[in-house]
Amino acid sequence: MKTVREWPAFTVTKKAAASLAAGHPWVYDNEITAAPDQLPEPGALADVFSPRGSYLGTAFYSPASRIRLRVISKNANDKFDEAFWQRRIEYAWAYRRQVMGQADCQCCRVIFGEADQMPGLTVDRFGPLLSVQITSVGMERIKDLILPLIVRVLRADGQRIDGVFERNDLALRDKESLPRGKGWYPLPGETHPESPLTEICENGVYYAVDVENGQKTGFFLDQKYNRRAVAKLAAGRTVLDCFTHTGSFALNAAMGGAAHVTAVDVSATAIEMARRNAVRNGLESRMDFVCADVFDLLPQLEAGPHNYDFIILDPPAFTKARSTAKSALRGYKEINLRAMRLLPRGGYLATASCSHFAPAPEFVKMLHAAAHDAGRMLRQIEARQQAPDHPILWEVPETDYLKFYLFQVV
Numbered sequence: 494m495k496t497v498r499e500w501p502a503f504t505v506t507k508k509a510a511a512s513l514a515a516g517h518p519w520v521y522d523n524e525i526t527a528a529p530d531q532l533p534e535p536g537a538l539a540d541v542f543s544p545r546g547s548y549l550g551t552a553f554y555s556p557a558s559r560i561r562l563r564v565i566s567k568n569a570n571d572k573f574d575e576a577f578w579q580r581r582i583e584y585a586w587a588y589r590r591q592v593m594g595q596a597d598c599q600c601c602r603v604i605f606g607e608a609d610q611m612p613g614l615t616v617d618r619f620g621p622l623l624s625v626q627i628t629s630v631g632m633e634r635i636k637d638l639i640l641p642l643i644v645r646v647l648r649a650d651g652q653r654i655d656g657v658f659e660r661n662d663l664a665l666r667d668k669e670s671l672p673r674g675k676g677w678y679p680l681p682g683e684t685h686p687e688s689p690l691t692e693i694c695e696n697g698v699y700y701a702v703d704v705e706n707g708q709k710t711g712f713f714l715d716q717k718y719n720r721r722a723v724a725k726l727a728a729g730r731t732v733l734d735c736f737t738h739t740g741s742f743a744l745n746a747a748m749g750g751a752a753h754v755t756a757v758d759v760s761a762t763a764i765e766m767a768r769r770n771a772v773r774n775g776l777e778s779r780m781d782f783v784c785a786d787v788f789d790l791l792p793q794l795e796a797g798p799h800n801y802d803f804i805i806l807d808p809p810a811f812t813k814a815r816s817t818a819k820s821a822l823r824g825y826k827e828i829n830l831r832a833m834r835l836l837p838r839g840g841y842l843a844t845a846s847c848s849h850f851a852p853a854p855e856f857v858k859m860l861h862a863a864a865h866d867a868g869r870m871l872r873q874i875e876a877r878q879q880a881p882d883h884p885i886l887w888e889v890p891e892t893d894y895l896k897f898y899l900f901q902v903v
Contacts, residue, residue: 501529510543516888520562536634553631557670563612585609600693601882617710621655624710715879724749730803740767747776791831802840810848833867849894874899
């Protein structure tokens with residue numbers, strides 16, 4: 494039987510009820526079978542019930558999105574007050590401290606949305622700065638509670654936090670009818686830093702990070718340990734790092750003792766930043782930088798002398814929708830096929846995909862096909878995923894997105 498509570502109630506389909514019971518937190522618009530006469534305000538709380546009237550959870554209500562309800566708790570006794578959210582944040586931070594350690598938590602993802610039961614909230618730490626993205630109207634509604642709480646929890650653990658920058662300039666906010674924008678969040682009683690620029694150290698490599706204008710929240714943290722794995726293999730190698738962005742894999746390879754590293758990206762701005770990062774780390778004498786489209790460059794290199802014995806492929810997501818997944822896999826196959834042909838037998842290949850819509854089985858199938866067409870065999874060294882500060886909830890497949898493989902070509 495339904496329990497009378499202070500917020501409105503929605504009834505969902507049997508299929509949605511089963512999905513919620515299994516752990517997935519979303520209810521789509523076409524899965525709602527009964528709604529209250531007085532609909533909640535955007536971002537307000539609502540209870541969710543099964544067709545038989547069983548309580549399934551309490552959720553943020555989002556009238557503009559196809560994801561109409563985002564469950565935040567299945568405990569009917571939760572009050573969703575400051576103490577509730579502080580416990581959530583403390584739990585998320587304690588997890589990072591445990592699995593990553595103090596040093597690696599200086600730059601890490603503090604909150605990873607649904608994986609931390611805080612749907613639509615991403616918080617990345619870059620030393621003394623927090624970079625925040627909000628993609629759900631529910632989190633937007635309570636951000637003046639949540640953001641100061643995150644700062645309080647981290648400072649209580651002895652962490653230095655000087656400011657919070659909102660990177661809410663992403664298109665995903667359109668789906669929730671949220672305005673786009675970016676700027677410093679006004680922490681109560683504090684002044685924000687003068688500059689959105691900071692410096693981080695990851696795996697012993699220093700990077701300049703621009704939380705205002707850098708990609709996503711300012712820097713890609715999810716490949717932290719995959720970059721470390723590349724560095725271990727790079728000693729003495731001649732490395733080609735494709736889609737280098739600001740040079741993270743290339744710099745790790747050079748720091749790991751590569752004989753020479755060529756870093757390639759289509760963005761002149763990214764290449765210039767990678768070059769500056771190389772100088773900052775004293776690695777510029779063993780690196781060069783090429784501004785080029787990888788899809789054009791690899792065929793050119795294939796036609797000439799084969800000088801590289803370690804190739805890294807870390808492209809941006811080729812697909813952000815299920816409808817374009819097949820086209821994306823063709824793109825992944827092309828670059829992997831050409832890289833395998835470029836490599837000598839005994840050479841090494843690091844290859845990745847950061848798209849959830851190119852799932853691991855399909856990505857592996859593509860790699861098999863590319864190796865077959867290239868006339869190569871692959872000796873797997875490691876199969877890896879995102880760093881544990883981007884935790885994967887098995888019940889929420891959307892949290893499982895990064896594929897990363899290390900091979901020797903034989």
